[in-house]
Amino acid sequence: xxxxxxxxxxxxCINLLAVLGLSLLTGFTGSFCFGxxxxxxxxxxxxxxxxxxxxxxxxxALFAGGLAGLLVSIPLGYPTLRLxxxxxxxxxxxxxxxxxxxxxxxxxITGGSRGIPGIPTHTNLPLILVVTFFFVWxxxxxxxxxxxxxxxxxxxxxxxxxxxxxxxxxxxQISFAINGFLGGLSGAFLAxxxxxxxxxxxxxxxxxxxxxxVIFGGMHSITGAxxxxxxxxxLPEVLRAADAWRLVAYGAxxxxxxxxxxxxxxxxxxxxxxxxxxxxxxxxxxLNQYKEQRLAKAKE
Amino acid sequence: xxxxxxxxxxxIGAVYALIAVGYSLVYSVLNFSNFAHGEILMLGSYVGFFxxxxxxxxxxxxxxxxxxxxxxxxILMEKIGYRALRLRQAPLLYFMISAMGLSIFxxxxxxxxxxxxxxxxxxxxxxQPFTLGNLSIGRIDLLIFAITVISLxxxxxxxxxxxxxxxxxxxxxxxxxxxxMGINPDLIVMIVFALAGSTAGIGGVLFGMKYTVYPWMxxxxxxxxxxxxxxxxxxxxxxxxGAFVLGITETFAxxxxxxxxxxxxxxxxxxxxxxxxxxxxxxxxxxxKA
Numbered sequence: 251x252x253x254x255x256x257x258x259x260x261x262x263c264i265n266l267l268a269v270l271g272l273s274l275l276t277g278f279t280g281s282f283c284f285g286x287x288x289x290x291x292x293x294x295x296x297x298x299x300x301x302x303x304x305x306x307x308x309x310x311a312l313f314a315g316g317l318a319g320l321l322v323s324i325p326l327g328y329p330t331l332r333l334x335x336x337x338x339x340x341x342x343x344x345x346x347x348x349x350x351x352x353x354x355x356x357x358x359i360t361g362g363s364r365g366i367p368g369i370p371t372h373t374n375l376p377l378i379l380v381v382t383f384f385f386v387w388x389x390x391x392x393x394x395x396x397x398x399x400x401x402x403x404x405x406x407x408x409x410x411x412x413x414x415x416x417x418x419x420x421x422x423q424i425s426f427a428i429n430g431f432l433g434g435l436s437g438a439f440l441a442x443x444x445x446x447x448x449x450x451x452x453x454x455x456x457x458x459x460x461x462x463x464v465i466f467g468g469m470h471s472i473t474g475a476x477x478x479x480x481x482x483x484x485l486p487e488v489l490r491a492a493d494a495w496r497l498v499a500y501g502a503x504x505x506x507x508x509x510x511x512x513x514x515x516x517x518x519x520x521x522x523x524x525x526x527x528x529x530x531x532x533x534x535x536x537l538n539q540y541k542e543q544r545l546a547k548a549k550e
Numbered sequence: 551x552x553x554x555x556x557x558x559x560x561x562i563g564a565v566y567a568l569i570a571v572g573y574s575l576v577y578s579v580l581n582f583s584n585f586a587h588g589e590i591l592m593l594g595s596y597v598g599f600f601x602x603x604x605x606x607x608x609x610x611x612x613x614x615x616x617x618x619x620x621x622x623x624x625i626l627m628e629k630i631g632y633r634a635l636r637l638r639q640a641p642l643l644y645f646m647i648s649a650m651g652l653s654i655f656x657x658x659x660x661x662x663x664x665x666x667x668x669x670x671x672x673x674x675x676x677x678q679p680f681t682l683g684n685l686s687i688g689r690i691d692l693l694i695f696a697i698t699v700i701s702l703x704x705x706x707x708x709x710x711x712x713x714x715x716x717x718x719x720x721x722x723x724x725x726x727x728x729x730x731m732g733i734n735p736d737l738i739v740m741i742v743f744a745l746a747g748s749t750a751g752i753g754g755v756l757f758g759m760k761y762t763v764y765p766w767m768x769x770x771x772x773x774x775x776x777x778x779x780x781x782x783x784x785x786x787x788x789x790x791x792g793a794f795v796l797g798i799t800e801t802f803a804x805x806x807x808x809x810x811x812x813x814x815x816x817x818x819x820x821x822x823x824x825x826x827x828x829x830x831x832x833x834x835x836x837x838x839k840a
Contacts, residue, residue: 282646329825335642336783337824340775344817347772355810411570446555454769458654465647494662501655509634 256375258487263382264439266479269463270388270389270435270472271432276461277469278393279425280405282339286347286460288317289433290440291452295353295360297438298369298447308372312438313380321433322429325424328478331419346457354449372444381439385432390472390520392428401425402470462500467515474516552812554685555805556798561691563797564698565760569753569774570781571705572746578784579742581596584773585649586627588768589656590747594620595754595763596664604673609674613697617748624742624747636739636777653768660765668762671755693755701752702790705745709786718742722784728763773800776820782833785831791831795819 275283292314300306300314330341354363392398402413404418412418414429441447461481467478486496511517519525567738569591576584597619601612650709675693679686709715720728721738731733750771773796782793797815803815823830 276643280641280643282643329821333824335646336577337779337828339585339646340583340772340779341821341824343772344776344820348814351811351814355808366774421574458650460745461647461650462654495659497654498662501651501653501658504651505631505655508640508644508651509631512640512644530761 252259256282258484259297259377260373260439262442262480262483263378264436265441265460265463265483266382266476267385267432267436267439268460269467269475270385270478271436272391272460273431273467273469273472273475274389274401274462275425275429277464277471278398279422280306280408280463281342281400281422281426283342283426283429284339284457285342285344285346286429286433286462287452287454287456288342288349289347289430290437290456291349291353291449292322293319293434293437293439294441294447294452295366296434298366298415298441299359300480301370301442302368302373304365307539308442310441312435315438315441316431316435319437320430320460323426323430324423327423342458343454344453346454350449350452353452357541360546361451363449365446365451367446367474369441369445369447371442371445373439377491378439381435385435386476389428389432394520395473397421397424418478441509459500462504466505468513468517468519470518471520473521494514529548551806557685557687558690559792559798559801561688561695561797562801563694563777563794565753565756566777566797567775567790568698568749568756569699569771569795570778570793571673571702572749572753573751573771573775573778574784574786575746576731577778578786579718579725580632580636580645581599581784581785582645583649584627584651584746584777585646586631586656586768586807587746587750587775589653589690590620590624590627590768591754591757591771592660592720592763592765593623593754594747594751594769594824595758595767596660597751598755598762599671599758600676601743602674604772609685611754613755616751618751620745620751620754621747624743627747628739628743633736646746657765666765668764670762672760672764672799674759690759694760697752697756701749705749706786708745714741760783775814776816778830779820780830782830784830785830788830788832795831 268290271289272283275281286524296318297311297315300311301308306314326342326345330345331336336415352399353360360366400411400416400421403414403416404421410416437452440451461484463478466474466477466482467476468474514541569587572587573583573591573811576582576587581682592692594616598612598616601607601615602609607615631652632645635644635648675689679688680692681687707715708720717728717733718738718741719732721735721742725735725738728738753771753774755768757767761767761770773792775795778789779792780796781788781790799819800812800816804812807815
């Protein structure tokens, strides 16, 4: 496979890891997070500093990147997850911006706004594919477990969920922590793929793009998130010429989705053996119906 | 030095107040924050800019045009992006997402059509500052302060002294009961968006004069949103108070700590306030009801 295509696949996986966490947090648990780029920044810088200054092995640096995201999410989530929707969204945005400002101003450690060049490019296709598949599988199992259903209950009606003894705050914290881990991991992969990081890579546009992917694919479907990450990462590569209009279209599509089909591309449909069989039998039923109609017409 | 910083803080706080009031106004009636408010401000600023440079209208008229333009855009925004959700009683999450979509759309549409470059407002006032003893006050800052005070006074009069204002306040207490009393909810929402939009239009012209006009200047309103949150979302006096608290905190942090960490102070102030007093300084805490 040529470098160009494997590059696109790697970028897709990087986005997908971050989108996966957001899908769990925003799509399934209902907390609108505007600051995924902040977690990516934490993961990217922690892993980079480990590989560059301490010659840490790459898998360890990756894990540390994810762990750093998770560790940041706990003290951040403790006060903010109790807040209502708007406040939580703006608090996460504030967190991401604060991260960016801190990194920009800790010039001795992070190189300030000029960033860190010459990061060893350890990220390779087989590794990231395995890791991504593993986490997709993990999150998918999580959301279809009892815990996942509790998350959905929190999203649908927090008060009612509490009334049936769901520890709403704990489930939000777990989702936030998983989101932090995946964001950090994604950032660590990104740093070791591009080979260069600077604070401006982790600004508001990055957070926005990730949340658009979650909405586009279908907020209640992991399959949708995967599909959206693939389409929305590959599409800009194909449509390089129309780059300026891409974001205009993103905005319009997001508003349209909310007005017409708030559940997104796939809604809550998941790819699985059962759902495929279900689809197949529906298709066959349609076909049979069609054949019978043809037969009936022929008889006439 | 301290007095000078206080003057600077009040001057920046005044613009925050004007924009924060727009956030609070929408929140008080609809219980959600219009995150695309900044884009209304940006477009209002462009209207004012083109009125001044292309149509060569006097300054006062350019403000009026910016108000009208931004008001119309705000109404359209509500009709296109929020009305369907409102009628469906969609969850808050959808409003926020729709707002984000509108914001991405308007910002990038402006970049594609008008262009990404920074544009400087023509000088409406001489640039040398007034000096008062040791204090120096920019003429523009003085003008901004005057315009803000006048607009806020007019808005206060409208909300607290007119029949329309009492309809808006009734709707903000309880939209359903208000509509039983013969208040047309659609009309009230439209008027509220028009009011919020036109204050954002004025804010846009003032920001444009103080800094420049550019497509992503809407991001500046994050500060005004923080001010609204600090003062208590939905409370108009709270928004004004929050704006001045934020403006003064910011300038003091920039002067005495480090100007790079100015924004960090703003976010820290907000998070501290919402953790200690979730309803903000002057807001009333509303319990979620089943």
